[in-house]
Amino acid sequence: MTLPEIVFCALVFVFGSIIGSFLNVVILRTPLKQSIITEPSHCFSCGNRLKWFDMFPIFSWLILRGRCRxxxxKISPRYMIVESITAVIYALAYLCFGRIGQWWEFGVALVLFPILIVLSCIDIDHFQIPYWCSGVIAVLGIAAFFIPFTSGHSVEWHERLIALGVVGLMFVILVLIGGMGGGDLQLMAGASLLLGYKVFPGLLIGIILGAIYGSFKKFRDRKAEKDIAEQLKNISMDWYQEQLDRDVGYVKTGHDDIIVGSISDGKPDIEWEFLDETAWVGIPDKAALSKTIRENVTDEREGGFKIYIKDDLVEKVKYSRHMVFGPFLAVGITTAWLVGEFILNWYMGLMGF
Ligand SMILES: [Zn+2]
Incomplete structure (x- = not known):
């Protein structure tokens, strides 16, 4: 690397850290529908306004050792982590693209990577990928149809459409099997428009990382999940017995039904629209069950449950915690954008093309 390149890389790094500290504001405020510009930054504990020297990305946090002046x-280390990741990923984008004159790839990276960081953090906080994030990525993908190819980095328009079709199909199957949400589907649809065939290694990386985390999480959460299921079973058994005793509503002899519910942001809710009313004699007291569960299951943040009822019995209750997938897909997409071409060529070589 020449000296100007090193200087430019350092500047891109600093620029990235400043963008990163803006991303922290977006991550915190947009899910709460708060303005991202008007309110000045302040400490969440004492409300003191931050001074200009408290707002140096990365360094302020390190100098204050993660505490309010x-x-x-305590100030969450996540602010510093988001700033650092943005800075590093910007520098990488310069090294991979800017340095060799691939300005379209570099420009897209400057928008794409912050969006991926934001959606990952919001997914971790709220178990949701905002529509606008996937939307911006799709817009980048559509813009790419009109951008003339830069040397060596051509993604043909039909590749983008084929990738979109294949990814769409794969994901519909995955969502139907369960485990992935509609937000993940939108994200990968947008990404396939942008990445073309490079989306496949990206998706593979995302799914592998997600599966590793998923099995670790399953192991870690098994006791907690069992306890919640047990608690839900006791509640629904009492409730169902009362429905039977008072002759309000119960499942017909020889029939069965499943009551489906979920917990989001700490609030349990039953999706009564999935109740198969043809299997019931009378309509059970829906409000009573919803209310009891809401009052008793209070320490659990995110998950889904199923209450299996057969004849005059609550047979079993299944509960599993939700899992975030966005951050893993984001890592996959980032890798694909930076070195996807390289991975595809390597694979093609391996296959003898
Ligand atoms: Zn404070």
């Missing part, structure tokens, strides 16, 4: 309340 005024009240010494």
């Amino acid at each position: 005024f009240c010494k309340a």
Whole structure:
């Protein structure tokens, strides 16, 4: 690397860290529908306004050792982590693209990577990928149809459409099997428009990382999940017995039904529209069950449950915690954008093309 290149790379790094500190604001405020510009930054504990020297990305957090200057309340290391990741990923984008004159790829990276960081953090916080994030990625993909090819990095328009079709089909199957949400589907649809065939290694990386985390999580959460299922079973058994005793509503002899519900943001809710009313004699007291569950299951943040009822019995209750997938897909998409071409060529070589 020449000296100007090193200087430029350092500048891109600093620019990335500043973008990163703006991303922290977006991550915190947009899900709550708060403005991202009008309100000045302040400490969440004591409300003191931050001074300009408290707002140096990365370094302020390190110098203050993660505490507020005024009240010494702890400041989450995530601010610093988001700033650092943005800075590093911007520098990588410069090294992979800017340095060799691939300005379209570099420009897209400057928009794409922040969007991926934002959606990952919002997914972790709220178990949801915002529509606008996938939307911006899709717009980049559509814009790519009109951008003339830069040397060596051509993604033909039909590749983008074929990738979109294949990814769409794969994901519909995955969503139907369960485990992935509609937000993941939108994200990968947008990404396939942008990446063309490079989306496949990206998706593979995302799914492998997600599966590793998923099995670790299954192991870690098994006791908690069992406890919640047990609690839900006791509640629904009492409730169902009362429905039988008072002759309000119960499942016909020889029939069965499943009551489906979920917990989001700490609030349990039953999806009564999935109740098969033809299997019931009378209509059970829906409000009573919803209310009891809401009042008793209070320490659980995100998950889904199924209550199996057969004849005059609550047979079993299954509960599993939700899992975030967005961050893993984001890592896959980032890798694909940076070195996807390289991975595809390597694979093609391996296959003898
Ligand atoms: Zn404070």
